[in-house]
Amino acid sequence: MMHVDSFPATHFWLPLKSHFYCPGKKVFFRATATDPAMWSHGYGQLWNILASFGIQTDDGQKKANSKTAFSSCLKSPVFLLYVLSAFYSVPMLITAIASESLELRTLFPILATCSLSCVLWYVLFQRRRTLKEVAKKLGAHSRNTHLAPFNRSRLLNSITAAFLSVTLGYLVTVVYYLQTSRESVDNVWNFGYEMSYNFWGLCVRFLQVSCYNLQVLVFPGLASFHMSAMYLSCADSLLSYRRKLEVICKKEISLPCVMEYSKLVDLVREFGDVLSAPASVVLVLHLLLMFNSLASFFLLSEAALMPTFMLENLTCLFCSAWCLLLIAASASEVHVRAGALSTVLGELHEREVVLSRRPSRRVALVKAMADKEAPLMSACDVVYFRRRYILSVLGGFFTYALLFINIKS
DSSP, X not given: OOOOTTSOTTOXXXXXXXXXXXXXXXXXXXXXXXXXXXXXXXXXXXXXXXXXXXXXSOSOGGXXXXXXXXXXXXTOHHHHHHHXXXXXXXXXXXXXXXXXSSOHHHHHHHHHHHHHHHHHHHHXXXXXXXXXXXXXXXXXHHHHTTOOOBOOHHHHHHHHHHHHHHHHHHHHHHXXXXXXXXXXXXGGGGXXXXXXXXXXXXXXXXXXXXXXXXXXXXXXHHHHHHHHHHHHXXXXXXXXXXXXXXXXXXXXXXXXXXXXXXXXXXXXXXXXXXXXXXXXXXXXXXXXXXXXXXXXXXXXXXXXXXXXXXHHHHHHHHHHHHHHHHHHHHHHHHHHHHHHHXXXXXXXXXXXXXXXXXXXXXXXXXXXXXXXXXXXXXXXXXXXXXXXXXXXXXXXXXXXXXXXXXXXX
């Protein structure tokens, strides 16, 4: 570990050199102790997983103008599989609608989620450098102001590993049920290919299910975890600043320390502006998956609810709800921490007014910081992440379920 005399010994430092590899690339991201982008933000392997989907932060900025979105990281096998899944899922669904094999109302949610996944990838790809620059600014501010960083890489890595394990277990279980119960597979999903219950037939079915779920479930889930980590970094910075403010200003108010709040709030707002568009796409995508899975349980007949179908919908419902609540809770934490900071600044102002006999510049500055509007994370200024937003989502989901129960009965 690296030791720096000018910083407290309680800080958590990254190793001196940490190289993260991407298939087809030598090094796409290099985190060092002097790199402020990763200094106070324990993102874990989330940057690396997104890079495997073609979303790299260091991909040659000088030649970036001559590259197109789909030719930037074609050496990555995961990114190639993601692109191929789009060319498999979308034409297959359009063919099913054109041949009237399946109704449009049945396939519309699936077709919408496939398209939204591509939109989410494009938005994250376009904003990848902006996210890196904002992370650098926030990391540099935390380092220069001696804020104690929080390393959440172990927590985020555990969540990501659990999510990938659930997805892989789901794929294996689907193939197992197909072989044991010999369920009939709709030819629409296979472009007329008859399902054969041998080794190669099951391998083909496994690849088909993998491609579809990689696009609709896995990539949006990993993108949700990445954005949740960004929101958590903002909340951690606000919490660390509050602790520093309470310690330094316990006896005497330090104006430079108080003025740091203004810059920190501006950086958090900049983070919120960059993440607003991807957050809105993620919300719509996960809500569509949740409501479509719930509607399938209540509207279809019992004969159509085969084990593989129920397993698919339960997995989508669980993972989508998990990702949706995680990103909402992380974003709402920013507003809660900022509100607590405003309360501390208000108490400092009241104490300074009592101690000062006449108005001074010090009192005016503390008052200005206390009255500064707390940052509130939102999805394109349409959905605002507050604690009551989580309750409203759960309430709407419960109401939606009761509606379908009444329709079915």
